Amino acid sequence: MVYIHLKKVYDGAMDVLDRLSEKYGPRIEEALAKYLLRDAADDFKDAVLYQISTGGKRLRPILTLAVAEAVSGNYERALPAAAIVELIHNYSLIYDDIIDRGEVRRNKPTTRAAFGDYAAILIGIWYREAIEEAVLDTPKPSEFAREVAKVIKAIDEGERLDILFELAGRDDPYFVKARWPSVKLDDYIRMVGLKTGALIAAAAKWGAMSVADDRQLADAAWDFGMNAGIAFQIVDDVLDIFGDPKKFGKEIGKDIKEHKRGNIVVLLGLEELDERLRGELLSILSKPTVSDEDARRGVRILEGTNAKERALALADKYRERALASLSKMPHSKDLEELAAFIVQRQF
Template identity: 55%
Template structure:
């Protein structure tokens, strides 16, 4: 049994009850199934599990943090609904996305419902004002990270803002700037929410002395998580990963750790071929296969995995400031899972 199985056994039912409680408030029965669909498709529930575990790590009853756990999972799924609209994605968790199942307009309305469910959960926290501020900052960070992610695409978008301000082609001649922008992007798009999940446990139980260490733990855990996600996007098994393999390539992204590492190593001819694929109007499965072949000529996969491990080591160092108890050890196991997972 891995750490997520263990924590799901301890907290999973209560987390799901909280999600249904806030999403189901005042929902029209004809709309209920569509509203609940996103959270019913599964998912690791990593973020709320972190929130409840950090509450225990700070020496208090995890149940106090249940509204906060709901907040982070609702933010996560709220962002996924809009992410899938933006990317026109059809598959998530091996199931149709909300937009694929119900249409883009319905998905937008469902996303709004999630945002208001978050507000309802905030009202049940220990300090609604502090939680509201932290939630707003986190959602803004995710939004900014998504903006940077799109700007780092090599081509593809037709929206005037993104075509006029595209960063990808501009940064190709400066690998250091491209890498730094990528790290900033994943820090906002992914790590900000895992950081919030980590500090929300401490905030829920009034353990201010834990917040700094948990902020660092969550930030570096989030960075490691996204770098490994990038590796799995290119080299993963769709049956385990639950998302399309090569999705980042299909979306013309330079903002993927493996792609960035490969661009640094490829000779001019191979780099030109990879960029040609990324600039194609329609990227086929054959194109994706060829892109993976080109990337595989380099040490990109190994270097990206090394980067994930480096972030994980910084996260574990922060955990050391919390002392030792069974919950801290569970947080350490979450970290180990993050850098070894296949899904």
């Protein structure tokens, strides 16, 4: 079975983040605080730092620095780029939680839950401008500015598609009118490539861009990150349905409560279910408000399918593609282990 195979092959891969966090972590935190606290009023500083203080694996900036070091032997010039990718990530989470009315992330109240929606909007704007200031410190500010705009637009488009894939729960006129009648696997891959893959791809590419003028190398780094990012989101979707909430840091079945067809387990499960169970799951996803019991029932229905195994096999396929891109880059065991972690983290 894929589950057992992956556990055997990637046993111990979780150690890579601990090791690289110890190596890069203090410099990443220093850079984040530098850009976020610049010009912040004293009574606003705690609110500004709250989002990054809630934790997170710092996978993206670690990837940026690991690529830079693999390419050049030194990561110092990539620190502004590392700050940018983590600031974009948290900037997107702030607004994602506003859009989805999220209450808990990383086992802590979300920024909107802690400070209110209006304050969260202001904090999000602050993050966006901190990103701009970090861009000015990169080796190629004009090029990085174009890259940042492209990636933020990609994340925004991915979020738009994710909402349009939902079956209910939004009364905004645009989303009610434009909601997709059906969602296929190719639609899902495109959506997660934009919403999640683009930033992980940028994290890798910007590490290379910070230390080298080599377009082919930068493109290979992008391909590595994009495929790794798609694998990352597939595993995230599996964890949403089947994960341990204490380890995952999020409510299990949250995507069912948010009416999402843009979860790979839901998408693949709907393909397998018989007419009765498929109708029951679609009925749950279509309710104006999905209760905790509804979500638990949805999870139980999905447990009766092969969607989890199929999703993990798909994640492993994209991990293999990510590893293939490494053949075009300077060899790095750290990068190989980071790719393994992306699939390993569900165990």
